[in-house]
Amino acid sequence: MTDWRDQITLDDDGPVYDQIRRAILDQIRTGDWAPGYRLPSEADLCDHFGTARMTVNRALRALTEDGLVVRKRRAGSFVAQPDAPAAMLEIVDMASAIPARGQRYGYRCLASETVPADEDVARQMRLLHGARVQHVRCLHTADDAVVEYEERWINLALLPEAAQADFDKEGPGGWLLRKTPWTEAEHTISAINASDGLANALGVAPGAACLVLERRTFQGEDVVTLARLTHPGDRHVMSERFGPRRHGRE
Amino acid sequence: MTDWRDQITLDDDGPVYDQIRRAILDQIRTGDWAPGYRLPSEADLCDHFGTARMTVNRALRALTEDGLVVRKRRAGSFVAQPDAPAAMLEIVDMASAIPARGQRYGYRCLASETVPADEDVARQMRLLHGARVQHVRCLHTADDAVVEYEERWINLALLPEAAQADFDKEGPGGWLLRKTPWTEAEHTISAINASDGLANALGVAPGAACLVLERRTFQGEDVVTLARLTHPGDRHVMSERFGPRRHGRE
DNA sequence: GCGTCTTTATTGTATAGACAATTAGCCGCT
């Protein structure tokens, strides 16, 4: 990789601290500075941009508050591991959430195939009807009870490797978490009565209430992946807590 | 009211900017500085605390980012109107959400009574079994279709006025938004099959999947109110979008 | 090699001062 100094420039639009923030954000978003990458020190950045340290500090602090960067005294500043989505609406990555509660996690892949997007999926993923997507269906279990039926569509235009990926051992959630740089996400929650097929997969009675969480994950304007996660309503709840953000020491 | 200088002091714990932030936060939380109140200017605060302006600025900026304070050049800094909870998980205050979509909003109060908390409610509200709470049940409609059945419990120890409040015209959501100072909130979402009674109230078939949102609203450690909001699953969804917070100009 | 001390790079916080941008409120004019 060429020296970062050659790539990172300001756009002269808005406050300088925000220009710097966005410049660094871009490096992270493109994956150029991957998770774990050590950022230049404040001093180096000041030097490069020709600003005071407080200005660079403010940019880095904003990125830290957004969870994109982790900072440690003496060691430096690093691109954070992209686990942020899980933090907002809990019970997102089953593979990590279930062991945390002391239950035995199980995973089974039902199918993974490259297909043209049907109308509904194309609309939700902002793709043209018929665009190629990877369609994965799998089950997550806790102590042998099914807690989530996952249906997943991956945009092959953005992530062509997904067509070759092996989802037999690892769920698409974890795979994507490793592969894709930071993004935005959007959740939609609804409740449905289980169809016969779904009831069978989940191990519940037909007609039982199920909680459906659909998550679209973005890279800028593009949808990387669409996940439809269906849970038996009585066996699972989701929760989140918010308020004035936590400040200072954790 | 006595001069603010008599009330607001630092606790000497942690960074100064955070002490200042918390000191101001306390004024807001207690309702001492109510929504719309004009805060002292940065210069006054510097003077009072004996710090540099940047330090006070950082405290106020943090409060602004948390949505607790609104700042305007030349005019000053003001305590924000407490509309923040609605922003996080949308479809929260039906009375404002429904007209926003061009539908006709309707509200009907079914009952409002002062009762001792049963075991389940007491546990969720962190109260002693039998503590007095105001229990309100009501319906929200959009173009005459029921979109939400609201069951609400209000902690009378914290809000004794709730026993006398008239919930026939205004829903408890709006009333509380006006009455109670800023807090944290916690959501729990699940899906249930409608019981006969609930199905009747919502105007759906018995057994239909319903989305249940339970929200606990806190004042520090105390639960102010518990809301159980039940929606017909097929008629309603909730969504939220998140990612790197918006920065800079709106 | 293995512990212990020292050095030092890096971030975290705070200060004092400067200028820019915004705009509420006042003053004067008609």
Next chain:
DNA sequence: AGCGGCTAATTGTCTATACAATAAAGACGC
């Protein structure tokens, strides 16, 4: 009374500097 322009209060940003806290890396002794 209404309008227009000026003034000044207030926030927004930036600089340059200083010292504190942390912990990695190196130096030293054994």
